[in-house]
Amino acid sequence: MAALEVRDLEVRFAGLGQPALAIPELELEAGARVAVTGPSGCGKTTLLNMLTGLECVRHGHVAWAGTDLASLGEGPRDRWRAAHVGLVMQDFHLFPGLSALDNVLLPQRLSRWRLPAGLADEARRLLDRVGLPDPRQKAETLSRGQMQRVAVARALLARPDILVADEPTASLDAEAGAAVADLLLALADETGATLIVATHDPRLAGRLTRTLRLDAGRLI
Ligand SMILES: Nc1ncnc2c1ncn2[C@@H]1O[C@H](COP(=O)(O)OP(=O)(O)O)[C@@H](O)[C@H]1O
Ligand SMILES: [Mg+2]
Numbered sequence: 001m002a003a004l005e006v007r008d009l010e011v012r013f014a015g016l017g018q019p020a021l022a023i024p025e026l027e028l029e030a031g032a033r034v035a036v037t038g039p040s041g042c043g044k045t046t047l048l049n050m051l052t053g054l055e056c057v058r059h060g061h062v063a064w065a066g067t068d069l070a071s072l073g074e075g076p077r078d079r080w081r082a083a084h085v086g087l088v089m090q091d092f093h094l095f096p097g098l099s100a101l102d103n104v105l106l107p108q109r110l111s112r113w114r115l116p117a118g119l120a121d122e123a124r125r126l127l128d129r130v131g132l133p134d135p136r137q138k139a140e141t142l143s144r145g146q147m148q149r150v151a152v153a154r155a156l157l158a159r160p161d162i163l164v165a166d167e168p169t170a171s172l173d174a175e176a177g178a179a180v181a182d183l184l185l186a187l188a189d190e191t192g193a194t195l196i197v198a199t200h201d202p203r204l205a206g207r208l209t210r211t212l213r214l215d216a217g218r219l220i
Helices: 044-051 074-084 100-111 119-129 144-156 174-191 202-206
Strands: 004-011 021-028 033-037 061-064 085-088 162-166 194-198 210-215
Touching: 004 044, 021 044, 033 044, 033 202, 044 162, 044 194, 074 085, 085 144, 100 119, 100 144, 119 144, 144 162, 144 174, 162 174, 174 194, 174 202
Parallel strands: 033 194, 033 210, 085 162, 162 194
Antiparallel strands: 004 021, 004 061
């Protein structure tokens, strides 16, 4: 069975004549390494929002290992996402005033009564793995490349089987971008996660095994 099966997915926003996204059929194998490319406004972020359950599927089906996100209400969809998806956003979404370590732990702190034993150690191990020298450093004092590394560590803490990154190298210089791309690929390899990366960066896209090219919301 494919890890992901999309059927008849359509997303419309008020005021847009055309659907922002129209994907009759798409399948991905578990462990796939996929780039989503295309010009600005072509629907990359909209697609990632549908695949990760950030937005509700109103038309069509998005099924991961047989779980159709279209059939889940908001609460179950949030729980499904917390259990299965690690998200790396373009602009990091780190909280200033909190340390790198506390930023990595924050989603788990918010979704549980208490942190499971060993999770803080695991977060420190991940920060070390992504190459952050001091886990106590405050988020706002990090370089952009370091912030993106913290965001990668945070996405991985819950050991997601689906790792999704939205233009993870777009706001980084070439060197920091290459380092973050190395990390995403290495960590996805280590965990066997399915990796989906929206990117304009041909060097990053070239390192993934499959490219989905979007144009005006359609796969070409
Ligand atoms: N919340 C929204 N409301 C209205 N239109 C939106 C919304 N989000 C995205 N769009 C439109 O949908 C299209 C696809 O956007 P997006 O998925 O963000 O593209 P990309 O990530 O490829 O730059 C664009 O035309 C954008 O303006
Ligand atoms: Mg986008």
